[in-house]
Amino acid sequence: MLKSLSTAAALALGFGPADAQGPPELVIYTYESFVSEWGPGPAIAATFEETCGCTVRFVGAGDGAALLGRLRLEGARSDADIVLGLDTNLTAEATATGLFAPHGVAAPALDLPVAWDDPVFLPYDWGYFAFVYDSALLAAPPRSFEELIASDISIVIHDPRSSTPGLGLLMWVKTAYGDRALEIWEGLAPRIVTVTPGWSEAYGLFLNGEVDMALAYTTSPAYHLIAEEDDTKRAALFDEGHYLQIEVAGITAASDQPELARAFLDFMLTDGFQGQIPTTNWMYPARTPADGLPEGFATLAVPETWLLLSADAAREGRDAALDEWLRALAR
Amino acid sequence: MASRARTIGLGARLAGASALGLVAALTLGPLVALALRAEPGRGLGPAEWSALRFTLVQALVSATVSVALAVPAARALARRRFAGRALMVTLLGAPFLLPAIVAVFGLVAIWGRAGLVSGVLAPLGLGPLDIYGLPGVVLAHVFFNLPLVTRLLLQGWAAIPAEQFRLAAQLGFAPRDVLFQIEAPMLRAVLPGAFTLVFLLCMTSFAVALTLGGGPRATTIEVAIYQAIRFDFDLSRAAWLALIQFGLCTVVALTALRLAADAGFGDGFGAAQRRWDADRPGLRVLDAAALVALALFLGLPLGAVLVAGVPGLAALPASVWSAAALSLGVALASTALAVTLGLGLAVRIDAARARGRGRATEAFGLVGLAASPFVIGAGLFIVLHPIADPFALAAPVTAAVNAVMALPFVLRSLLPALTEARSVDGRLADSLGMRGVARFRLVVWPRLRRPAGFATGLAAALGMGDLGVIALFAPPDVATLPLLMQRLMAAYRMEAAAGAALVLVTLTMALFLVFDRWGRGRVAA
Numbered sequence: 001m002l003k004s005l006s007t008a009a010a011l012a013l014g015f016g017p018a019d020a021q022g023p024p025e026l027v028i029y030t031y032e033s034f035v036s037e038w039g040p041g042p043a044i045a046a047t048f049e050e051t052c053g054c055t056v057r058f059v060g061a062g063d064g065a066a067l068l069g070r071l072r073l074e075g076a077r078s079d080a081d082i083v084l085g086l087d088t089n090l091t092a093e094a095t096a097t098g099l100f101a102p103h104g105v106a107a108p109a110l111d112l113p114v115a116w117d118d119p120v121f122l123p124y125d126w127g128y129f130a131f132v133y134d135s136a137l138l139a140a141p142p143r144s145f146e147e148l149i150a151s152d153i154s155i156v157i158h159d160p161r162s163s164t165p166g167l168g169l170l171m172w173v174k175t176a177y178g179d180r181a182l183e184i185w186e187g188l189a190p191r192i193v194t195v196t197p198g199w200s201e202a203y204g205l206f207l208n209g210e211v212d213m214a215l216a217y218t219t220s221p222a223y224h225l226i227a228e229e230d231d232t233k234r235a236a237l238f239d240e241g242h243y244l245q246i247e248v249a250g251i252t253a254a255s256d257q258p259e260l261a262r263a264f265l266d267f268m269l270t271d272g273f274q275g276q277i278p279t280t281n282w283m284y285p286a287r288t289p290a291d292g293l294p295e296g297f298a299t300l301a302v303p304e305t306w307l308l309l310s311a312d313a314a315r316e317g318r319d320a321a322l323d324e325w326l327r328a329l330a331r
Numbered sequence: 332m333a334s335r336a337r338t339i340g341l342g343a344r345l346a347g348a349s350a351l352g353l354v355a356a357l358t359l360g361p362l363v364a365l366a367l368r369a370e371p372g373r374g375l376g377p378a379e380w381s382a383l384r385f386t387l388v389q390a391l392v393s394a395t396v397s398v399a400l401a402v403p404a405a406r407a408l409a410r411r412r413f414a415g416r417a418l419m420v421t422l423l424g425a426p427f428l429l430p431a432i433v434a435v436f437g438l439v440a441i442w443g444r445a446g447l448v449s450g451v452l453a454p455l456g457l458g459p460l461d462i463y464g465l466p467g468v469v470l471a472h473v474f475f476n477l478p479l480v481t482r483l484l485l486q487g488w489a490a491i492p493a494e495q496f497r498l499a500a501q502l503g504f505a506p507r508d509v510l511f512q513i514e515a516p517m518l519r520a521v522l523p524g525a526f527t528l529v530f531l532l533c534m535t536s537f538a539v540a541l542t543l544g545g546g547p548r549a550t551t552i553e554v555a556i557y558q559a560i561r562f563d564f565d566l567s568r569a570a571w572l573a574l575i576q577f578g579l580c581t582v583v584a585l586t587a588l589r590l591a592a593d594a595g596f597g598d599g600f601g602a603a604q605r606r607w608d609a610d611r612p613g614l615r616v617l618d619a620a621a622l623v624a625l626a627l628f629l630g631l632p633l634g635a636v637l638v639a640g641v642p643g644l645a646a647l648p649a650s651v652w653s654a655a656a657l658s659l660g661v662a663l664a665s666t667a668l669a670v671t672l673g674l675g676l677a678v679r680i681d682a683a684r685a686r687g688r689g690r691a692t693e694a695f696g697l698v699g700l701a702a703s704p705f706v707i708g709a710g711l712f713i714v715l716h717p718i719a720d721p722f723a724l725a726a727p728v729t730a731a732v733n734a735v736m737a738l739p740f741v742l743r744s745l746l747p748a749l750t751e752a753r754s755v756d757g758r759l760a761d762s763l764g765m766r767g768v769a770r771f772r773l774v775v776w777p778r779l780r781r782p783a784g785f786a787t788g789l790a791a792a793l794g795m796g797d798l799g800v801i802a803l804f805a806p807p808d809v810a811t812l813p814l815l816m817q818r819l820m821a822a823y824r825m826e827a828a829a830g831a832a833l834v835l836v837t838l839t840m841a842l843f844l845v846f847d848r849w850g851r852g853r854v855a856a
Contacts, residue, residue: 200820
């Protein structure tokens with residue numbers, strides 16, 4: 001409190017940090033859970049600062065669409081050098097704003113299920129969306145959306161209008177079922193206990209036993225396994241395949257530290273960054289570190305097929321898919 | 332007229348004017364900023380109109396149910412004395428002060444599909460309960476607001492001079508005569524304002540509506556605004572929606588306040604009330620039932636929050652204490668601001684009331700609640716970003732916004748007491764030529780102290796729980812308690828989050844208690 005008040009006073013008097021002499025500052029906009037003390041942010045910043053001769057400032061600015069909205073509000077005046085935390089459902093729209101510059105990395109070495117050729121954004125982690133259940137309570141999890149529809153299992157999902165995973169589920173159903181998506185959503189409606197604004201409410205309802213399954217990732221059980229030594233949480237594998245979330249970072253066109261920003265993107269694909277991802281962000285690293293993945297990750301369920309819309313297709317199909325979702329669930 | 336005008340000191344007039352200015356700057360200002368910055372968007376579609384309909388329906392139902400249930404609850408509390416009564420009155424402050432997400436988990440633990448009630452029903456072959464949808468939204472809103480209205484009504488009852496009940500007893504009034512002759516006029520004075528308050532609170536509901544609403548059919552305008560800003564970046568639609576929400580709230584506030592009548596009970600000697608009329612077995616059973624129902628309805632979800640939080644206390648990170656300190660600092664700053672501004676505004680409105688005016692100002696003081704936190708956040712951001720680093724201003728901006736949000740509660744509490752002081756002792760004080768500080772200390776303060784304590788407590792506690800603005804502004808190393816909770820949950824640490832929630836609730840309650848107790852002095856409320 002006192003600290004920020006005195007900073008405010010300093011700013012009002014015209015002695016902002018911009019005037020301070022010192023190492024250059026790299027400003028990275030990202031989502032809250034990335035920068036919190038349990039996320040990858042603090043360790044990554046410390047490692048990069050050892051070699052870059054700079055200071056890294058993470059700014060938590062809401063997830064996915066909110067990050068982009070924030071950047072659009074600020075426009076060319078933004079302090080951000082890098083935006084980290086968009087996914088492929090948003091990159092086409094982000095590119096179209098003209099607020100991002102090409103990353104310039106020729107052929108990044110990546111361990112993604114898909115080939116990567118986006119000239120503006122580079123991935124830093126990825127995962128499969130999945131429904132997570134408690135194997136002690138649910139003996140026979142559904143093996144497809146259609147089995148889920150035919151069962152009496154209760155689920156909780158996120159609102160695609162306020163949550164990035166929620167939007168991911170929307171795209172999952174659309175990619176798996178195309179023209180039948182409306183029918184699938186109508187079938188799912190009775191199974192959906194409620195639709196939450198975001199991750200916390202949904203996962204909380206699941207852990208409290210209010211629902212049988214919650215929308216999460218195939219890697220979510222790794223948290224319970226590694227941090228809590230609890231192996232009862234599992235991800236249900238669906239025959240239709242699982243939609244991928246690939247999280248990316250990009251350099252802003254208005255960055256006053258483009259060289260530093262590029263150096264950070266190079267660093268992003270090294271072990272100093274990637275090694276933090278599995279046990280802080282609980283996702284697969286975009287490039288597997290030399291030591292491999294932590295032990296618990298080997299026991300995770302791995303889908304046989306993955307699904308993913310191209311960035312352009314995701315952007316074009318979003319509004320129609322959302323209308324479908326609203327129509328099916330608003331009754 | 333001239334002498335009336337002089338009774339409002341310069342300081343009060345200044346505070347009143349700044350209050351109006353700050354409310355305008357923080358509610359209408361961001362809206363204008365948003366509208367100016369907006370590019371033409373897609374306008375309002377059927378989804379927005381259905382959100383509007385749902386918002387209105389749930390707010391009307393929630394406010395009506397809260398007010399209707401509060402009357403028997405407050406009446407029972409007003410006319411009974413029992414062990415634990417003071418504790419119960421104090422705990423009435425608790426639900427309202429819970430952050431939405433904590434309350435939702437508490438309610439689900441009792442009323443959910445896997446909740447206590449479903450568990451009791453299961454052996455009988457019934458259930459599980461399915462509250463998701465309009466019932467869940469109303470349930471949560473009643474849980475938040477029923478105790479608030481009960482407290483406001485309790486103050487109304489306490490303001491009735493004890494002599495009136497004595498006289499009623501001497502005249503042989505039956506309970507229904509007491510109801511119609513004494514209690515009904517008080518209710519008519521207090522209920523419209525309380526109704527408006529609850530209605531406005533429910534209009535801008537976000538997390539509750541989304542989590543317990545069961546799906547997109549329970550979309551509120553606030554959700555539509557969120558979608559417009561964050562999802563579609565359609566600022567013009569957000570501004571339109573915010574304007575409609577604002578307009579609707581203003582119309583409802585003005586209508587409800589027009590229905591309110593000044594009670595004007597006349598004076599008493601401030602003796603403790605004794606209720607001869609309520610001394611009947613039937614009424615005693617009725618009141619006992621109302622009190623037990625109230626205690627269970629509020630106590631069980633609160634108990635669930637407590638039970639969930641205790642194991643999480645051990646898992647709390649050290650940062651919880653700096654977050655708590657920041658929360659406390661922001662809360663105290665916003666309290667000082669809210670109470671100063673509220674008192675100034677109340678004095679101004681009361682002076683206008685004496686001339687039969689002031690409704691518009693009063694409504695204006697209330698509609699701070701009708702402003703969408705998302706619009707405030709985005710609008711302030713647009714205004715501040717070119718001139719200063721919004722992150723550096725996180726704490727003071729949050730304090731200012733919280734103060735405007737708390738202003739309606741301060742006004743609601745202080746106004747009736749001020750009006751009463753004027754109508755009862757005003758002429759005597761005028762004839763004695765009492766002005767300024769002496770008048771305030773001797774005439775106004777004795778009546779103001781109790782509601783002032785309550786209002787200060789509420790304002791402080793509200794400042795603790797607010798997340799909306801700090802979430803947009805706060806850099807990662809500046810976390811208030813609600814934000815820390817959110818971060819813990821996003822990092823899968825639900826147990827620690829429940830512990831943080833418990834710390835938040837305890838601190839909030841303690842803060843509320845300190846002020847409320849101070850206001851009540853040694854007299855039981």
